[in-house]
Amino acid sequence: MEKQISNFIRALRSADVQVSTGEALDAARTVAMIGYDDRGLMKDSLACVLAKSESEKQIHDRLFELYFSSAPAGSAAQSAGAGSESEPGEDPEDAAERLSQLTQQGNEQALATAIERAAEQAGLNDIRFSTQVAYFAQSMVRAMGGEQLQARLLEALQGRTPDADAEAQRLIDVRRTLTMTARERAERAFQIFGAAETEKFRDDVAATKRLSAIEASDMARMKQLVAKVAKRLAVKHSRRRKRTQRGLLDVRRTMRANAGVDGIPFNVIWRQKKKDRPKIIVICDVSGSVALYVRFLLLLLFSMKEAIPDLHAFAFSYRLKSVDDILETMEFDAAIKKILREIGLGSTSYGQAFSDFKMDHENKIDRRTTIIILGDGRSNYGDPRLDLFRDFAGRAKRVIWLNPEGRALWGTGDSVIPRYEPFCAQMSHVATLKDLEKAIDEVLTAYS
Amino acid sequence: MAKDKQTGYEPMTSIEAITAGLDTVGYISVSQISTAVFLAHGLRKPILIEGPAGVGKTDLAASLSKWLNLPLIRLQCYEGLDEGKALYEWKYGKQLLYTQILKEKLNELLGGAETLKDSLSKLSGFEDLFFSPQFLEARPLLHAMQQDRGSVLLIDEIDKSDEAFEAFLLEVLSDYQVTVPEIGTIRAKVPPLVILTSNNVRELGDALKRRCLHLHIGFPDHEREQRIVRARVDGISDTLLNQLVRFVQSVRETDIKKRPSIAETVDWARTLLLLHASTLDEAFVRDTLNVLLKHESDIAAVSPALGKMVREATGPDGRGRLASGYPDMG
Secondary structure, eight states, X not given: OHHHHHHHHHHHHHTTOOOOHHHHHHHHHHHHHHOSSOHHHHHHHHHHHHOOSHHHHHHHHHHHHHHGGGTTHHHHHHHHGGGGOOOTTOOHHHHHHHHHHHHSTTOHHHHHHHHHHHHHHTTGGGOOSGGGHXXXXXXXXXXXXXXXXXXXXXXXXXXXXXXXXXXXXXXXHHXXXXXXXXXXXXXXXXXXXXXXHHHHHHHHHHHTSBGGGOOGGGXXXXXXXXXXXXXXXXXXXXXXXXXXXXXXXXXXXHHHHTGGGTTOOSSOOEEEEEOOOOEEEEEEEOSGGGHHHHHHHHHHHXXXXXXXXXXXXXXESSSEEEOHHHHHHSOHHHHHHHHHHHHSOSOOOHHHHHHHHHHHHGGGOOTTEEEEEESOOBOTTOOOOHHHHHHHHHHSSEEEEEESSOGGGXXXXXXXXXXXXXXXXXXXXXXXXXHHHHHHHHHHHTTO | OOOOTTOTTTTXXXXXXXXXXXXXXXXXOOHHHHHHHHHHHHHTOOEEEEOSTXXXXXXXXXXXXXXXXXXXXXXXXXXXXXXXXXXXXXXXXXXXXXXXXXXXXXXXXXXXXXXXXXXXXXXXXXXXXXXSGGGEEEOHHHHHHTOSSOOEEEEETGGGSOHHHHHHHHHHHXXXXXXXXXXXEEEOSSOOEEEEEEOOSSOOOHHHHHTSEEEEOOOOOHHHHHHHXXXXXXXXXXXXXXXXXXXXXXXXXXXXXXXXXXXXXXXXXXXXXXXXXXXXXXXXXXXXXXXXXXOHHHHHHXXXXXXXXXXXHHSTTHHHHHHTTOOOOO
């Protein structure tokens, strides 16, 4: 049983549930305490010990169902296992006979046991990718004595008598049943040990893919991924709002704290520096090529409300408009569509957008504000209104410009990026989700 | 796991015993909850309970203490909670007072000393007198350690405390001991049964989570909620109970800001009982909806469909449909 538990814990770890050695020991003690007769009880108990959040509990429950669906094999393997092993020198006749016995009706338990043993011999628990399922199924059949069966089958096929034909047919059926059972078992092992790994691999690929090249079919995955990134950033940045300044006495609070002890400063309280809460204004160019990036940036930022309580979003192509209302009231995908439809028309003009911003929203900028601008800086040869931009940059904490265009293209054609660059604390090229994460991480780090 | 005879944890022999025991004090448990309590006792680990407000997280601790007849020691967390308030403090006033009273005695004792050095060395012999356990003001954590028969220690809303405090809790929770520099390490006579609750205001640290068993208490299903309300509200008729719980369950399925929890159901049941309602009707529900829903916008969101929801809750087939989870086709 210990082996079962440790394998189960390995499955959990591969599905991104952090299980420490201490917890593994606790799990073993738990099972020792409650026994493993009652499956439901065991599931609840292990969930209690091993999972540490609601989402981890869900993963745990899913894996538990998969993993312990073959639970009886654990105890049966020792008792019934001895006879079902393939011995190297075994006569093909015997092996074929033994295997066909296994596939008979009523021998399910023995078959399951044999499969379980074969799985162990084939190292099935190391399965990582779905493409390995067939390979492992083959290895399992071989471990059960598939080769002898094959030899016997060939022999029968060469017989060319009605009896031999019937025998061959029977052996083919046996082989098919064995292969199918082994395949099912391998599938399940993949679900337990490999699926999470594959997912992780796909996520890694998606995170480093150019956002503009993301296909519609990958959108769901990207959304989950963005949620993950958002959570990671939020956890990182929603903590530690204060920092003690050593050496600067907070006289008022010290006196208050020590009033009970005659004002003798037993407990000295140092002044704390309150960190600013992040305040972010995003200005997005929603024309053509940039629109896809806008989608991900907004999705990311709006998934992080807990870390960025003060967030305003504006979109423009020609005229600039606040999109907070749309994003807050509507479902995200519908909101983005609506924004693109309403604002995404007309030729881009950064100058016009900035003057709109100055007219209506200038008072939203203060020394705590970070302005994030997402755009390619292609302004159709209009006036870039550098004077306004300089003014914003002077009043805000920082201005960050995220540009989906590669650095080599900056300044070519109607791009006015190099002229804005001196006023930005940072101007970076974002192509992938990783880049976005890095950029937002840097923005928030400036507040901590 | 051998335990001393005197501990108060003896009734917790099995999961069924815990469920039955909690039942006697009016806490309707489910197997997950009882299992967590059983494991907490067996593995000597704290339980970290998460879940929406008002589903009985705090109440579990209170009920356990009532059932086991052990003191419930509660530590309410808040931002700025520090060791002094959670663990121990020196009784400065008492120390001062005793010094004043013992002044003459001290003078007498020190009178013989000729030089400053002599009196200092004499004095240092008494110093520990004023930093001894009798001048130690035990705050909840230390207090819980000092109980002879064990205790139920409830650390409520741990997510509201600072991270520094969370880190400080680790020593207490993993070894059940605290260190007072002047006295030494104080080890718990009998480890308390520790229950931490969290509303997820902030994500707790991994170190703390790792030391705890995790239990999520969600909204109860129809049957359990009925049993809870019956246990909490005396004299409620079966018809009203059934209809009311059905209504609350359907409200929870709507898209609102703050879904009503058990505490609200119980309050509402009491309200209806006070108004002598024998069955649900739309006017009654509309008038008392503010007991159940705490946000103006939620009331507004539910209001339009109120008539239909009440009809469904009072209808004969409502229960079967809700229980089997069929989508509502109107």
